[in-house]
Amino acid sequence: MPVLSRGRRLGVGALAALGLVVAVPTAAYAHPFGPPLTAQLSVEGRTVELELHMPSDDWMAIAQLLQVFDEAPGDTTTTGEQRLVQSEKFASYLTESVRVSQDGDDCARSVTPRPSLLEDGIVVVADCPEAVDTVTLDITTLHEVHANYRTVVSGAGAPQTLFTSSAPTHELTLTGGTGSTPLPGLLTAGGFLAAAAAAAVAFPLLRRRTREASRA
Incomplete structure (x- = not known):
């Protein structure tokens, strides 16, 4: 069994009450061969939103990758979920691994938490220069943990699209609405x-x- 640093042991303990922990708490025990991560796409004017969802152990894999729980190993005033969501490393990672561009120009991105990370996911918000009808997405979330991680994007009338380590970038035409043509x-x-x-x-x-x- 791998030996965890004191900060990681405390991080695992903090997440245990939330279910954000795996049997052996290491990124190697996440699920790159299981169901894909999902992102629900929506667009309004110049703003594109991607609501990300994944199993609890994959959130844990991100926390381990970024060493979030090494930042304040003695903190007992916040839950593990709060510490992950509030981490600047976490927000930076999401905006770098979920990139949105329009006509070759990056759209400014930020992260908007939902009430519960486990139940509601988290939203990457992109503000583009012009009203959006076609957008390029580049999604590499968890690819550095394992090349078999993949993300399915759906919504905004675009066809349901699979992002993988070998094909992380796709241009999507958005027709509005919430539906998608299934994969x-x-x-x-x-x-x-x-x-x-x-x-x-x-x-x-x-x-x-x-x-x-x-x-x-």
Whole structure:
């Protein structure tokens, strides 16, 4: 089991009450092979918003990556969730890993917390020079932790789009509204869960049939 610094042990303890902790508290135990991170896209005039959601252990992976809990290891006045959301490192990381540009120019970005990080996610707000109908997004969240992390963006009438370490940048045309054309196959979070459930059944059956064939 990895040895944690005193600050990280306290950080894990602070998050335990919030469920923001994994069985072995290290970024290596996050879920790059599980359902993708999601971002709900909305646009109004010159402003683009991306509401980010991910499992609690992936928020924890970001906290570990940024060493958020090493900043004030003896702090017992705030919860782990509060310390993560209030961290300047956290805000800076999100605005750097979720980039928005218009006609080649970066849109100024900031972070707007929601009442609960775990339940409501967090919002990256981008203010662009002109009213937005086409925008370029570059999303690299958690790619430095593992190359298999990916993010599905949907909303604002744009087609549902997958951002990966090999294809982190996409130009989207926004038609307004909240809907999106779904991704084909099993690229949505529900699809990944369904695939995992199917695999849990299929692999034992495959092994059993292989054994039966070898006996024949």
